Every structure is written in structure tokens, then in C-alpha cells.
Amino acid sequence: MLSFNDVYHLSTHTRGIQQPDMKFDTVSIFSDELQAKGLFIPIHDKNLDKAIENGAIAAVWLNNESLPNYTPNHFPVIFVDDLVSAFHQLCEEYTRKVKQEEYETMTKFIFYSPELLNAQAFTYDIAVEEETDEFASLLENYIESKRRG
Incomplete structure (x- = not known):
């Protein structure tokens, strides 16, 4: 399962709580998808409020973009220089991690939407x-x- 530590190393800096043992059940680029215990990466849209409403517990965000004013102070945000590159690195690292260890629960990556x-x-x-x-x-x-x- 993907953890906060797996994402943290991609960042230039973070904000909000930093829990190394935080686990992500989902990773999504869509804010309107249900994402229980989700990591939201706003490649498709930037509706952080909708992502939080749908279960996101952390987000990856671009360094040069301001967070929405409604973002809770404690909400974990990992800042990166390139969202697509960060998503790609996460996918590669997670694949490598899964090949090395067996997990009872897997992280679900949501990177396409049948509605589209x-x-x-x-x-x-x-x-x-x-x-x-x-x-x-x-x-x-x-x-x-x-x-x-």
C-alpha cells in the first residue's frame, strides 16, 4: 500500500500534518471520483474541495500554484515541480514496491474515467x-x- 513516505520524497516542501505511516487506499487525478483515504493529484482538474468531499486525505500540488483558501491548515499537501512527472514516479515506485513485497491491501490508482x-x-x-x-x-x-x- 502506498504511504505518505512514498510520496514525501517527491516533494520540494510540504504543508499540513506529516504522518509517515499514513496509508493511501486510492490515488486519483479526478476530484469527482470517490477516493476513500485518497491522495489527490490535480492533473485533470483542481477542485480540491470536491476531492476532499470524496475522501481525499492528502494532495500533491504544484509549487507555483496557490492552494485554495478553504484548504484546512492540517490537510497534508506535498508540493512538486511537475504533477505528471510526480504521478509517473509514484506509479513506477509503487509497481517496484509491489514486486518486492506482498500486501494484503493494494492502493487503487484512478487515472481514467469511463464517463470521459x-x-x-x-x-x-x-x-x-x-x-x-x-x-x-x-x-x-x-x-x-x-x-x-
Whole structure:
């Protein structure tokens, strides 16, 4: 599971509480997605209030952008120079971490939204969505079988 420490090293500075043992159940680039115990990375939109409302317990934010005035003082914010690069590094590090250790609970990364796909039956988006779901299911089954031994 992704922890605050896994994210902290990406930062130039932070604000709010810093709990090294804080765990993230989700990482999302969408504020309107449910993200229980979530880390919000505002690549798609910057609605921090909506992300907090949907369960975000921390956020990654751009150094050169001001936080909204309503941001709670204790809310953990990790400042970075590039959001996309930080998200990419987190994905790589998490993949490496999962390969080294077994975890009972995994962090869910939300980086696409089915609502954004083109709804026309003859378009590429819908055509590959089913294949993507099948692949994700196969991958989950494979990981589960490896855990069982």
C-alpha cells in the first residue's frame, strides 16, 4: 500500500500534518471520483474541495500554484515541480514496491474515467474498454494466484 513516505520524497516542501505511516487506499487525478483515504493529484482538474468531499486525505500540488483558501491548515499537501512527472514516479515506485513485497491491501490508482470515453459504439474508446476490463481482471487473478503461492 502506498504511504505518505512514498510520496514525501517527491516533494520540494510540504504543508499540513506529516504522518509517515499514513496509508493511501486510492490515488486519483479526478476530484469527482470517490477516493476513500485518497491522495489527490490535480492533473485533470483542481477542485480540491470536491476531492476532499470524496475522501481525499492528502494532495500533491504544484509549487507555483496557490492552494485554495478553504484548504484546512492540517490537510497534508506535498508540493512538486511537475504533477505528471510526480504521478509517473509514484506509479513506477509503487509497481517496484509491489514486486518486492506482498500486501494484503493494494492502493487503487484512478487515472481514467469511463464517463470521459466516447459513447459511440463504433469508436475506439468503447471498443477497447471491454478489452481493458478483461485485461485488468486477468491481471488481478494472476496477482491473487501468486499471493496464494
